[in-house]
Amino acid sequence: MERVPILKIGDILLVSIQVDMSDQTALQLQEDLAERIVATGSHGVIIDITALDIVDSFVGRMLSTIASISKVLDAETVVVGMRPAVAITLVELGLSLNGIRTALNVERGMELIAAARADDLGHSDGVDDAGDTDVETTASP
Amino acid sequence: MERVPILKIGDILLVSIQVDMSDQTALQLQEDLAERIVATGSHGVIIDITALDIVDSFVGRMLSTIASISKVLDAETVVVGMRPAVAITLVELGLSLNGIRTALNVERGMELIAAARADDLGHSDGVDDAGDTDVETTASP
Structure with missing residues (x-):
């Protein structure tokens, strides 16, 4: 079985x-990632998909699940390296990658993770304005 | 054809x-890397082989070639994430990964690349001691 390395x-x-x-492979990656986030106390996960020619609904769902798991473990997920053709296909298929930055x-x-982190810390430092702390760049459904 | 992404x-x-x-794939990677080094002016290349179960003489030679090409383009190459089993097999096969850090x-x-870089810059800043500038960790044949 293939295992995706986490750096x-x-x-x-x-x-x-x-x-x-x-x-x-997808399940294994989710498990490994969750374990590594807890073990290392990381606050960010970057998923590079430069090598992917297509992102179908299965991969899209996997990315969403990873983002949700990471969020629960206090880590921000950012997907990077999406090819233009992949983005076009995603939109044509009606997949919107909800909740994925x-x-x-x-x-x-x-930079995005560092900014989100600084923002979160800023908020928890005392300024308590209206509850919701992270709505800036997440796509609306 | 598969293409290995360069981040x-x-x-x-x-x-x-x-x-x-x-x-x-190996040839393509060498070409892509050489191009990216020149385009970005990078001074270091890190090759992660966590996912590899075996490193045979073909992969070993590819790593050596990449290291040599990078060196000519003024970039340091470091191979990371080698599994214990891979290291044992390499030694048993008599492959010594010459010139690879x-x-x-x-x-x-x-850290290794940053240190090597600082060292190089230090040398070129004026201190000229005995010619050879980078012999610290390279394995002798």
């Missing part, structure tokens, strides 16, 4: 998806 | 090898 870079976990995801490349993804 | 993180290019390398994980690899 730790500073405060962030980086996953580069290059193989076709089977049910097993995207960035052009790994560096921008890191 | 840019700050001053470093990161390649995570997850698929079996064919002749074509290794580190335990991506973070240590980045």
Whole structure:
């Protein structure tokens, strides 16, 4: 069985998806990621999909699930490296990747996570305005 | 044809090898890497082989070639994430990965590249001691 490696870079976990995801591989990746987030105390997960020619509903759902799991474990998920053709196909298929943040490349993804983090910390430092803390860039349904 | 994605993180290019390398894929990776080094002016290449169960002489040679090409383009190459079993097999096969630096994980690899870089810059700043500038960790044949 293939296993997608998870790389730790500073405060962030980086996953580069290059193989076709089977049910097993996807489940394993979710488990591994959850474990690594807890073990390392990381606050960000970057998923690179540069190598993917297509993102179908299965992969889309997997990305959403990973984002949800990470969120519960206090980590922000950003999907990076989406090809233009993939984005077009996603929209044509009506898949909107709900709740998933995207960035052009790994560096921008890191900036996004750092910004979201600074924002969260800023809020918890005392300024308590109206409850909801992270609605900036998440896509609305 | 598979194409291995190259991720840019700050001053470093990161390649995570997850698929079996064919002749074509290996050649393509070497070309892509050389182009990206020149285009981005990167001074370090980190090759992650966490996902590889075996490193045979073909992959070993590919890693050496990449290291040589990078060196000519003024970039340091570090191979990270080698599994214990892979290291044992390499030694048993008598493959010594000549001229390739290794580190335990991506973070240590980045430190190694930063240190080598600082060292190089230090040398070129004026202190000229005995010619050879980078012999610290390269294995002798």
